[in-house]
Amino acid sequence: MKELIEYILQFGNLNKQQISFVEKRAIAADLQKDEYFSQAGSIPRHVGFIVEGVMRGCYYNNKGEGITRCFINENSLVVDYINFEANLVSTEYIQACTDCKLMLFSKQDWEELSHTIVGWDSIKNKMVHACMFQKSRKGPVISQDATTRYLEFMENYPSLINRVPLAYIASYLGVTQQSLSRIRKNIR
Incomplete structure (x- = not known):
């Protein structure tokens, strides 16, 4: 309360x-x-x-x-x-x-x-x-490449990265879950 x-x-x-x-x-x-x-x-x-x-x-x-x-x-x-x-x-x-x-x-x-x-x-x-x-709030700009969209997501929602199912993040970013996994792997 x-x-x-x-x-x-x-x-x-x-x-x-x-x-x-x-x-x-x-x-x-x-x-x-x-x-x-x-x-x-x-x-x-x-x-x-x-x-x-x-x-x-x-x-x-x-x-x-x-x-x-x-x-x-x-x-x-x-x-x-x-x-x-x-x-x-x-x-x-x-x-x-x-x-x-x-x-x-x-x-x-x-x-x-x-x-x-x-x-x-x-x-x-x-x-x-x-x-x-x-x-x-506007979602990611689809004209941006997927990596840029994910980096912006991490900046805007840093506390959600490990709390929300990847399928929901991928859906928000307009990419497949497999693409999101590749992007995450390449960023590390």
Whole structure:
């Protein structure tokens, strides 16, 4: 819970009563590796905060291959926010790459924070903006060679290299797993 409160306080101030109110609305949850936080074809039901673990935003192409669009790790919100707010069906998946520990807010509790805490909407908007920026961060530029894309990935996500399955990294980079293995071998 401490991590969640520290995260929120980066975006604005809350007094002790307000912090207590937030803590009472957040629910601790675990998500096992490969489980989905939200799925295409379903309406997103929660805003999550990742205390521990890594998730990925992904979709499946017409061949049924999973394509990783982004990675989301500790101390970040995780939500398909546009569809969550609008009560619309999602077109993408958010999947646990590792076992994850989360703090969750239901839609009702998330909205209750706005109705109860003065200034929450400003804090919420800043947190959501940061979340959406992270999710929309451009993936590797496909016109670059694969080695350059991998080197940029290592620079942007140094903590993920040994935590995320190579298949997800390869998918994110737009290369096969075999190509990624060769690239990694040549870099060492």
